[in-house]
Amino acid sequence: MSNRQFFWIFGGIFAGIGSIFLALGFGFFQHTRSFLATAATTTGEVIALERRRSSNVYYPVVKFVGSDGEPVRFEGQVGSTPPAFRVGQMVEVLYNPAQPQSARIRSFMELWFGATIFAGIGGVFFLIGGVSLVSQFRPR
Known part of the structure; x- marks a missing residue:
């Protein structure tokens, strides 16, 4: 296999993976935007910190009262060590209001973590693959 073939394959794979991750990041971003456009706001209380599996990562458990007056309990989507909440x-x-179990804490990590991670990784992979592919168009 020649260097030229290697860089075409390498660039294609990296740019392809990057494109998939960028699309997923954009999907998470759009999902969060549409959620925010229709979300009701209230105050809740952190009632527990759940440790998942045998890791030292803590997820906040929050209780709040929905618009129908019923108490709702949910677990945050992002955990951390040390815990981000007390x-x-x-x-x-x-x-x-139609699905109060889909609640989220208003914080950057809870709302935008998935979109940021996928778009960031996707951008890096796409850039590496793109540079590799574009370099193949240089005259030899």
């Missing part, structure tokens, strides 16, 4: 802390909650 038990008893009041937090702003965003939720769909």
Whole structure:
């Protein structure tokens, strides 16, 4: 295999993977935007910090009262060590009144973490692949 063939394959694979990750990041971004456009806002309380599996990553468990007056409990989507929240802390909650279990804490990590990670990784892969592919158009 020649160097030229290697860089075509390498660039194609990296640009392809990057494109997929960028598309996923954009999908997460659009999902969050549409959620925010229809979400109701209320205040909730962190009632527990759940440790998943045997890791030291803590996820906040929040309780709030929905627009129908019913209490709702949900677990945050992003965990951290040390915990980002403390038990008893009041937090702003965003939720769909028709599906209050889909609630999220209003924070950058809870809302935009997925989109940021996928778009960032996708951008790096796409850039590496793109540079590799574009370099093949240089005159030898």
